[in-house]
Amino acid sequence: xxxxxxxxxxxxxxxxxxxxxxxxxxxxxxxxxxxxxxxxxxxxxxxxxxxxxxxxxxxxxxxxxxxxxxxxxxxxxxxxxxxxxxxxxxxxxxxxxxxxxxxxxxxxxxxxxxxxxxxxxxxxxxxxxxxxxxxxxxxxxxxxxxxxxxxxxxxxxxxxxxxxxxx
Amino acid sequence: xxxxxxxxxxxxxxxxxxxxxxxxxxxxxxxxxxxxxxxxxxxxxxxxxxxxxxxxxxxxxxxxxxxxxxxxxxxxxxxxxxxxxxxxxxxxxxxxxxxxxxxxxxxxxxxxxxxxxxxxxxxxxxxxxx
Numbered sequence: 001x002x003x004x005x006x007x008x009x010x011x012x013x014x015x016x017x018x019x020x021x022x023x024x025x026x027x028x029x030x031x032x033x034x035x036x037x038x039x040x041x042x043x044x045x046x047x048x049x050x051x052x053x054x055x056x057x058x059x060x061x062x063x064x065x066x067x068x069x070x071x072x073x074x075x076x077x078x079x080x081x082x083x084x085x086x087x088x089x090x091x092x093x094x095x096x097x098x099x100x101x102x103x104x105x106x107x108x109x110x111x112x113x114x115x116x117x118x119x120x121x122x123x124x125x126x127x128x129x130x131x132x133x134x135x136x137x138x139x140x141x142x143x144x145x146x147x148x149x150x151x152x153x154x155x156x157x158x159x160x161x162x163x164x165x166x167x
Numbered sequence: 168x169x170x171x172x173x174x175x176x177x178x179x180x181x182x183x184x185x186x187x188x189x190x191x192x193x194x195x196x197x198x199x200x201x202x203x204x205x206x207x208x209x210x211x212x213x214x215x216x217x218x219x220x221x222x223x224x225x226x227x228x229x230x231x232x233x234x235x236x237x238x239x240x241x242x243x244x245x246x247x248x249x250x251x252x253x254x255x256x257x258x259x260x261x262x263x264x265x266x267x268x269x270x271x272x273x274x275x276x277x278x279x280x281x282x283x284x285x286x287x288x289x290x291x292x293x294x295x296x297x
Contacts, residue, residue: 098212162287
């Protein structure tokens with residue numbers, strides 16, 4: 001009897017409601033390969049820039065995280081296909097790991113270069129800076145939790161959008 | 168917190184709401200001590216918290232407050248030192264003192280507003296093709 005081996009990463013994508021990442025990719029049979037490549041690029045960027053402090057960002061890590069924090073994986077998967085820069089995927093993963101958002105600077109003027117700068121701080125006080133001139137990376141802003149604490153506006157956390165299907 | 172008041176906030180995804188509440192209370196009280204409300208275990212740093220299946224979190228202002236709650240339980244001297252978060256599939260309940268301090272009131276209001284963002288709750292009707 002043949003047993004069909006399921007790819008755990010694909011299974012997590014589907015359980016997270018991000019089937020569209022696979023089904024909308026053309027050709028769809030290459031979708032998983034493309035997603036793995038995106039993660040590989042992000043992982044490589046992290047290793048080059050943060051060396052030993054780089055967060056592992058692999059399909060296996062995502063599958064493991066899903067078991068304990070499925071909401072974080074759901075949020076991450078919502079942007080994995082639309083973020084423009086590998087560095088910003090690393091940044092999202094960092095926020096999901098508990099880094100605080102210390103600074104956000106967005107510069108936009110029509111017909112001028114776009115610029116987005118985000119500085120994070122780890123629970124131990126280590127800062128990391130992320131810069132982008134790719135407006136596709138601005139997708140992350142929609143997912144940031146916002147609160148007022150002591151009267152000051154605060155960005156905190158990274159959350160999935162409640163995406164509804166449209167008729 | 169004798170008696171206490173329950174503040175109920177409707178949410179779409181309770182796990183996200185509990186996550187946000189935990190992140191937020193760390194800002195309210197920098198030395199907060201978090202406990203799993205069901206097991207009584209002290210929670211690890213945020214990165215290592217497993218939110219899956221968790222339904223209650225106790226947030227003590229600091230370790231002295233946590234110790235006092237363990238020792239003497241509900242007592243007027245401990246007012247303003249504990250927040251109790253409880254999630255059910257569509258609600259986040261925050262149990263606070265009968266007469267919460269202004270700081271706590273402001274925190275709850277901020278939390279409620281944060282949870283009204285469309286990533287947490289949606290009242291919008293699905294769009295239909297014209």
